[in-house]
Amino acid sequence: MGIVTWGKEFEIGVPEMDKQHQRWIEIINNFYDNLERTNVENKLKEMINEVLDYTHYHFSEEEKLMESIGFSEFDGQKKMHETITGKMKEYKRKIDNNEMLMSITVTNELKDWLKNHIMVEDKKYADVYNSKK
């Protein structure tokens, strides 16, 4: 089921970043779908690591691209990236300590953020990037 369904409306018009966003959502959805299953603690530890690894990878690629075009809202983007990374690290901390992580918490914290961040915030650098081509 997942947390967010990928669709064309997520495309920002930078093919490499669209590809990364699609993969990123897939990894987050995978993690999310396993949250409420029982006896998957080890699997969950693996999955949250995968979420964090891919998130780091995507943000660093995106930040390189934003810097390369002198994107004026770079600092704001970076802060948003840090905030959401912080939340994901908190999920990891809970899972590693075998604490309960409610899927509703993850839904509330990630769902709208992801949509807004990709469709609105990332779209801004994509438009600048494409206007400079």
Ligand SMILES: [Fe+2]
């Ligand atoms: Fe992004």
Ligand SMILES: [Fe+2]
């Ligand atoms: Fe971003």
